[in-house]
Amino acid sequence: MSTNSQLGNRKLIIGGFFCLIVIIYLCRLFYIQVIDKQYKLDAEKNAFRYMTEYPVRGYIYDRKGKLLVFNAPSYDLMVIPRETKGCDTMGVCDVLQITKQEYLKRIKKACQAPNSPRKESIFEKQMSAQTYATLQEKLYRFKGFFVQKRTVRRYPKPIAAHLLGYVGEISKEQAEKEAYYKEGDYIGITGLERSYEDVLRGKKGTQIAITDVHNKIIGRYMDGKYDTLAIAGKPLYCSIDRDLQEYGEKLMQGKKGAVVAIEPSTGEILCLISGPSYDPNLLVGGKERSRNFTKLFYDSLNRPLTNRALQGMYPPGSIFKLIDALIAQHDGLINRNTVFPCQMGYPPMGGKPKCHAHGGGKNLPGSISVSCNSYYSYVFREIVDQRKYPKFIDGYNHWRDMVKSFGPGTHLQTDLPYDKPGNVPSVEYYNKVFGKNGWRSNTIVSLGIGQAELLLVPLQMANVVAIIANRGYYYTPHSVKGVGIDKKLDKRFTEKHYAGVQDPTAYLNVIDGMQGAMEPGGTAYASRIKDVIVCGKTGTAQNPHGQSHAVFLAFAPRDNPKIAMACIVENAGFGGVTSAPIVSLMMEKYLKGKTDRLELEKRVMAADLIRGINVLGSGQH
Template sequence: MNRTFSERKLVIIAIFIATGLACIGRLYYMQIIDDSYKLDASNEAFRHVTQYPPRGCIFDRNGKLLVTNEAAYDILVVPSQVRDIDTASFCNDLGIKKDDFISGIKKAIVLNTATHPSVFLKEVTPEIYASFEEKMYKYHGFSAQVRTIRKYPMKIAPHLLGYIGEVSKELCARNPKYKEGDYIGISGMEESYESDLGGIKGEKIMMMDAMNREVGEYKNGKYSKPPDPGENLTCTLDAALQAYGEKLMANKAGSIVAIEPATGEILALVSSPEYDPNLLIGSVRAKNYAKLAEDTLTVPLFNRALMAQYPPGSTFKPIEALIGQQEGTLTPQTSYYCPGAFIMGSNVHIACDSRHGSLQLQDAIAKSCNTYFCNVFVAMMNNRSYGSTEEAFEAWRKYVLGFGFGARPDIDLPSALRGNVPAASHYDKTFGEGRWKAGTIAWLGIGQGELEVTPLQLADEAAIIANRGYYITPHVVKGIGTKAGPAKKYTLRHYVPVDEKYFQIVVDGMSDVVSGGTAAASKIPGIIMCGKTGTAQNPYGRDNSLFIAFAPKDTPRIAVSVVVERGGWGADWAAPIASLMIEKYLNGTVKRTDLEQRMMEGNTLNYLLQEKTEPKAFKNSASAEAKRKRSKPNKH
């Protein structure tokens, strides 16, 4: 028995010895072999300094630099180390006031205690920092951290490119990737492609002495992680065309959207009034943003190209012509007589700007006859293959939705709106169920009333007709980093619910619009352009001038929509601007210099300013429009 006890005793001793050796070995490994465990030994011994990656640059389709980076400096402070400072000299060097100095120190203590570094002043420019750096040795407790801020060399396309800003507390709480002080894309491409442009933050581990001063990088940077720069983007924009469009839209409220029909690539996206994107960078961002936001009259921050919603007016007539043909209620030979107005019973009177007499489809498009297209709309509503007006209307609405109206475009930019295509339930509510007929809503056939579209949707309409029945979703990125080509969804064809054979007569009619119709003054020498004017009623002021176009007729390379708010007739402003954009893109130069000068110097913004009210073209005008007298002519 004694022998058994002795054996057990030896086993227990052996276990204790083995355990002790294991612990000693582990401690030796942690303290001697593996230095990484030392990093967590004391928060006072090391400082983890975030290394911010440079954001990716953005280039246009031809390699021109649109967005780049330049150095900026965050001034850091450790409040406990601040002593013997000439406050007046310090404030003068950084261009701040003494109150800013005091509040900055207090804020740093509240946010990160007195013994840890905090951001005292953000995004100091290289010019200011160069002077400050020479004297920094005098300012104990202060240091600098390099950041990058955006720079826009060409000063164009602010609504498309977007801007960056500081992350919100809510986002920091939701996403551990971010912390207060980080910057992300707030709008435009900067927002949509944040995950590509933003890069990945790194970290530098610095050793600190007993006075909490940096004494060097730990292990010469062995455990530091460098930042990964953001990917560069190649966008679809043609910088020269974009800049030209912005000049044409000077002193005007409205937009230009240009698309390459074969690819869906956006060549230009102009929203006017615009602003210099360099206003929203660096330490002056907040001040400049507030100033821009205060302008509630012209709203320069508002992206009209994607968010403004207007009645399409006569630019909708080609869609009506296609729907009627597909339904079998309209042929190219269908003739209607225009006495100067569409009259139905004693209550429906929609004026036309001229007595056109008898017209067939192609001439009706060229002359933009209201009477003709009201009849086209009514013919479908009265189609006996449907059991009721409501059923016929919903079929018509389905066609319209099939062209992309009434739905948010799947563009790779944020904030695009859907427009409005009213449902039968809207008229049941407005007029009473079963108490409205085709004539009650005949204005829809000429693009008025509750129908609303965005400039992007109008440009897509032009691209659909240019392609004879399909579109590729509009997009703004051609390639990310070294990877060429857009996402797959931006290469797919989407066909509209109208057969290809019905498009040619519409194309011919739109060609006649320019060769001898309502836009004859905007003809481009040597280029066959197809277009459609629109003069859309605006319940808040002067009519809006609209135009859609594409060219060349048989091998289209560009499709354009132009909206000039309060511009009056479509032929006065929108059509000439569109034709100049097309001439510039296809020829590289513009020969019609007199027209170019007149468009660039023209000022329609005065009409808006004279109204002394906020612009409402982008607000929902359906209810107001429905109340208007239907006797007002829809001009062209």
């Protein structure tokens, strides 16, 4: 008892110690519950799963409202590996036509990070309708498997593959760079699908689900109060004429090359064909898609995936004479009555470049109609060596700037991705090749007739005709009339651009020459259209890869032009023989809605230059 009083103060120490510990704990609790916000964020990550709801991609229509691209349902086979106990494994292998090893490999992949045996992952992507049908019957035996519906692109007509482009899985790098996308998302990779991705894709929706520790969904957070709905993609109204595109592709079958048609008064692209083409339906779907893509990708001979209309850089050949004629008139160096001698070639250089027999020296329109090489060799030198510029290099740069004002050597800033600028060689380039002061205007005189290092893409060629058709201006070529229901169009496509030459007489003279080309004695007389005044210009582009490329430019009708076209067919020889009939038939179809030159149509379609069947023959000019 006595000891008790002696130790009395120890009760205070014990009680105080208990209180101290509790105070420390409360401080700690205050810190983690009230001050530190990290735990609240972690809790959100823990318990919520943000599920994406994918919007329907926008449809694409042609200029008359005909469907070009729509969506079709597609089926992914999903698996939750943990729940596959008691599954008819062999049955799954049978339906999908895979081996047991492949099955196990896929299950293993579905178990490994970032997948999880408790979470669903894709087992087979985009099954064919047939596979889905057989699978559907047996699905009850395939424990842990289920089918997820999504949509894929479909094309009612197998046309315009290059123009429309395709949709595919986003690359890892891009998914990391762009906040909107996650790995495994789909994105437009080429063509319109790429350039109008923002419009077509719509907006993803999010559902917030509450999950347990096994990541299993237990319910919806706040009954979906904070969920957002997916917003469907907007429709795209193309400026393409589906019938013209389809007809053109038929004419181009069996040929490498490109056809571009533009409505000059608006800059709208009416058709954009690259041959050889492929059925865009090949590049949708799961297994087939990758198989087809590989096949197309490795076809190095025909390179069907290359969009030649935008990426094929061709020497323009004689069509370039139009630009020379315009520039020389602008500079006041020649007029309608100017005549240059021609002796089956350009006399000052000993008959080079060569020319063909067209009956002596011609005036300006005549030189275009018969496509005189000698004439434009003179013209080119007149421009480069004109007195205004004491140094010929300045004259050359003047010529180059004027050429570029028509589009060649620049990106046209269209709404289609991956266009090439072509090439108009620079002074620096020639200084490098020939040495400084090592070249003169006659060294590079073949530029005047569209040869040498000069390169244009077919779209630029079409734009040049559109400028001539408009007598001096153009709208940036674009392939879309409007976006969304209200058909909005980017302002840059309604802005006029002016070429360096504005003199109406200069255009008149050139156009007269082009009309002459379609008349008796002209280079493309065979491709005239009844009752329609067509203005055209043939070209035969020599190139190091074999026979010349056949080029043809034309617009029609002469007054109030409705269509301007460029066509190039690789290794087809003289432009008047292969390219001019294609353009002529397409123009007639577009302007009149039909053609009665069925014999020509049949022959053009039958010509297969890839396999070497040339029923059209090649002219020798």
